[in-house]
Amino acid sequence: MPQSWRVGAAYVGLYLLLDWASYVEPLPHTSITPWNPNTGVVMALLLARGVLWAPLVAVSIFVGELLVDQGPPPWPVLVLTSTYLAAIYASAAWSLRRLGLETSIRTPRDAAWFAGVVAVASGAAASGYIGMLIGAGQVQPGNTIASIACYWIGEFSGIIALTPVLLLRVKRAALWDGIQRSRRALVLPALGALVGLGFAFALAAARDVRLFYPLFVPVTWIALRYGVAGAMISVSLVQAALVAALELTPGSIRLFDVQFPLLALGITALFLGALASQRDMALRQVRDQDAVLQRSLRFAVAGQLASALTHELNQPMTALLSYVRAAEVLTEPPASSDPRLTDTLQKAGKEALRAAAVLRRLREFYRGEGARLEPTDALAVCTRVAGVLRERMRRSAVDFKLSGRESLPRVMVDRTQLEIVVHNLLSNALDAFDALPPQRVQPRRIEISAETRDADVLIAVDDSGPGVAASLTERLFEPFVTSKTTGMGLGLSLSRTLLRHQGGELYCEPSRLGGARFVIRLAMRPTAQTNL
Amino acid sequence: MSNPARDELPTDEHDTVFLIDDDPGVRDSLTLLLSLKGIRTQPFATAESFIETYRPEWRGCVLTDLRMPGMTGLELQAALRERQIEVPVVVLTAHGDVATARAALKNGAFDFLEKPIDDAMLVDVLRNALRVDRERRGAAAARAATDRRLERLTQREREILALVAAGHQNREIAAQLGISSRTVEVHKSRIMEKLECHSLAELMQVNRAH
Numbered sequence: 001m002p003q004s005w006r007v008g009a010a011y012v013g014l015y016l017l018l019d020w021a022s023y024v025e026p027l028p029h030t031s032i033t034p035w036n037p038n039t040g041v042v043m044a045l046l047l048a049r050g051v052l053w054a055p056l057v058a059v060s061i062f063v064g065e066l067l068v069d070q071g072p073p074p075w076p077v078l079v080l081t082s083t084y085l086a087a088i089y090a091s092a093a094w095s096l097r098r099l100g101l102e103t104s105i106r107t108p109r110d111a112a113w114f115a116g117v118v119a120v121a122s123g124a125a126a127s128g129y130i131g132m133l134i135g136a137g138q139v140q141p142g143n144t145i146a147s148i149a150c151y152w153i154g155e156f157s158g159i160i161a162l163t164p165v166l167l168l169r170v171k172r173a174a175l176w177d178g179i180q181r182s183r184r185a186l187v188l189p190a191l192g193a194l195v196g197l198g199f200a201f202a203l204a205a206a207r208d209v210r211l212f213y214p215l216f217v218p219v220t221w222i223a224l225r226y227g228v229a230g231a232m233i234s235v236s237l238v239q240a241a242l243v244a245a246l247e248l249t250p251g252s253i254r255l256f257d258v259q260f261p262l263l264a265l266g267i268t269a270l271f272l273g274a275l276a277s278q279r280d281m282a283l284r285q286v287r288d289q290d291a292v293l294q295r296s297l298r299f300a301v302a303g304q305l306a307s308a309l310t311h312e313l314n315q316p317m318t319a320l321l322s323y324v325r326a327a328e329v330l331t332e333p334p335a336s337s338d339p340r341l342t343d344t345l346q347k348a349g350k351e352a353l354r355a356a357a358v359l360r361r362l363r364e365f366y367r368g369e370g371a372r373l374e375p376t377d378a379l380a381v382c383t384r385v386a387g388v389l390r391e392r393m394r395r396s397a398v399d400f401k402l403s404g405r406e407s408l409p410r411v412m413v414d415r416t417q418l419e420i421v422v423h424n425l426l427s428n429a430l431d432a433f434d435a436l437p438p439q440r441v442q443p444r445r446i447e448i449s450a451e452t453r454d455a456d457v458l459i460a461v462d463d464s465g466p467g468v469a470a471s472l473t474e475r476l477f478e479p480f481v482t483s484k485t486t487g488m489g490l491g492l493s494l495s496r497t498l499l500r501h502q503g504g505e506l507y508c509e510p511s512r513l514g515g516a517r518f519v520i521r522l523a524m525r526p527t528a529q530t531n532l
Numbered sequence: 533m534s535n536p537a538r539d540e541l542p543t544d545e546h547d548t549v550f551l552i553d554d555d556p557g558v559r560d561s562l563t564l565l566l567s568l569k570g571i572r573t574q575p576f577a578t579a580e581s582f583i584e585t586y587r588p589e590w591r592g593c594v595l596t597d598l599r600m601p602g603m604t605g606l607e608l609q610a611a612l613r614e615r616q617i618e619v620p621v622v623v624l625t626a627h628g629d630v631a632t633a634r635a636a637l638k639n640g641a642f643d644f645l646e647k648p649i650d651d652a653m654l655v656d657v658l659r660n661a662l663r664v665d666r667e668r669r670g671a672a673a674a675r676a677a678t679d680r681r682l683e684r685l686t687q688r689e690r691e692i693l694a695l696v697a698a699g700h701q702n703r704e705i706a707a708q709l710g711i712s713s714r715t716v717e718v719h720k721s722r723i724m725e726k727l728e729c730h731s732l733a734e735l736m737q738v739n740r741a742h
Contacts, residue, residue: 310626311599311626314626314647314648315555315557315558315626315647316555316557317647317648318555318557318558318561318562318626318647318648318649319555319557319558319560319561319562320561320648321561321648321649321650322558322561322562322564322565322648322651323561323564323565325565325650325651326561326564326565326568329565329568329569330568349650352648353648353650356647356648360646501631
């Protein structure tokens with residue numbers, strides 16, 4: 001069976017099921033009910049699959065009314081109203097798809113567009129539908145406004161709760177994994193759902209609409225915690241629970257009375273959920289960026305390590321090879337008559353050369369491509385890196401300031417490498433603060449400032465930490481020299497190497513804030529690359 | 533400028549490779565290997581000690597490491613240039629990359645080699661450097677000899693040489709200096725004698741070389 005048939009069958013099945021289940025408290029001879037989750041299915045289909053499915057929607061509405069309504073209107077009226085409703089929702093879906101909302105709602109802006117378009121569409125659907133029924137003599141004109149309002153809110157409420165849920169793209173394996181991993185974390189939302197259910201039945205039993213308001217608490221919490229998905233699932237559940245509770249409790253209050261609070265709950269949850277989703281997305285982005293930076297830093301450190309290793313090992317390797325070659329000369333006949341000695345020494349020489357080649361390849365691999373110099377806004381780079389570390393600064397109670405002229409000229413630099421250097425300097429400053437005993441309360445400040453000098457741009461990172469010991473100042477930029485208890489002592493060495501490769505410089509001096517001041521000097525124009 | 537020792541071409545045995553490397557193992561092994569290959573080698577632990585002990589009559593080439601505590605290879609090149617010591621410098625580094633090589637060669641390095649290096653190539657490069665140094669000294673010695681000969685000329689003879697070199701006839705020179713053609717002729721033959729030239733063409737060559 002082709003996929004579109006499966007989608008169509010699933011849609012019709014779900015639509016008719018919900019239409020039947022939500023057929024409560026109808027106005028006589030109509031499908032005007034105070035809660036229409038089936039319209040949520042309609043919108044989900046049209047949004048996900050496109051407006052070409054509108055004819056199926058019209059047919060399903062027609063069949064639904066014929067099967068579910070008690071005393072449906074004559075079929076010519078039904079044809080007219082079904083076509084009209086399908087057309088209205090198709091155009092709403094078309095507009096939302098144009099806005100790019102066919103998959104999910106991620107931001108408050110998305111939520112606003114979604115709610116706005118759905119409000120207008122369901123309003124148009126309600127007034128048109130009621131108008132036609134009045135024209136056909138199905139509804140008494142006296143109830144026009146009340147009928148429109150009832151139908152409108154029912155449709156609006158149904159769409160806003162159910163459509164986002166149906167549009168969720170769930171990867172079954174990932175979901176199952178998540179549930180397995182965080183079983184304990186799921187206890188709270190489950191508890192929230194139970195509380196909601198309890199309040200729904202309590203409301204029905206006590207016949208008191210005021211009991212609706214406690215329902216906002218679990219829903220709000222779930223929305224903030226789990227985003228749009230959690231929010232709309234919980235709202236759909238609350239709607240279903242409330243309808244069930246009111247239906248199952250004989251002589252309880254009418255669904256009409258809670259129709260408006262239900263809509264308010266839906267809209268509130270939608271916006272809160274969108275806000276939470278947006279925040280989660282931003283946080284994830286920041287974390288990803290930091291991870292990328294850390295990775296490239298590690299890679300660069302490995303390169304520095306390989307380079308230092310090559311240099312250190314190449315010296316003994318040179319001596320070794322030269323001794324072997326000298327021994328070869330010394331054992332030439334007639335000094336020695338054993339040909340195996342000559343052979344052995346030749347082999348030893350070959351192995352020394354092989355080891356040297358391995359070292360060279362290692363270094364070349366980690367050196368990677370050269371720097372890609374491009375005109376770069378150095379302050380923007382600093383701002384981005386500081387953004388990545390903002391969370392750490394907050395945890396370390398550091399007061400961060402970034403100052404500099406807006407119109408700082410661009411510098412020729414490899415952006416990623418500059419990011420690595422700035423990240424390294426800021427991390428060092430933070431490490432210095434973290435190493436202090438917590439009782440030493442002092443203003444913890446880090447400042448980045450930028451200025452131009454001649455053809456150079458100077459970017460300084462100042463901190464009010466303990467500063468650099470005089471004995472260390474000279475050797476600070478050498479590999480494996482560090483003042484930290486944990487650390488390789490490669491960061492500064494690497495940073496300086498990276499900058500010098502680009503004609504820049506990195507140096508350290510005492511800061512006016514009392515700690516260390518590291519200055520990055522960058523050329524506005526590219527200069528010859530040098531390594532020493 | 534007159535050093536008799538420089539006049540004749542130095543022989544192979546006097547050429548020395550001045551090996552500068554802070555690593556004792558590298559120094560010892562390379563000195564041994566090069567000596568066995570018939571190249572006299574004088575090791576130095578620092579560039580400073582080489583500069584301090586350097587004597588102008590030393591001949592040969594420098595084989596130096598780049599990264600050393602104290603004066604680096606590139607700084608050594610600069611110091612040699614500053615003292616107008618024109619010895620060929622072969623750079624041997626354990627940290628070869630394009631940028632360093634470019635800097636060393638731009639500073640006038642004779643060649644740039646990466647550690648560890650096999651003896652065949654090293655010996656080849658060093659022999660070349662020694663040959664270049666020999667040729668350079670030979671050319672310098674010839675120039676010095678010419679200089680000395682030119683110094684023997686009197687003021688008047690120098691004037692006449694300049695005019696001859698400019699392509700003037702005897703008669704024109706005589707008129708210009710207010711002397712007789714015959715006197716010009718006498719001066720000219722004395723110039724030829726002092727400069728050890730046998731023809732006018734040779735005379736022109738000596739003058740141009742100067």
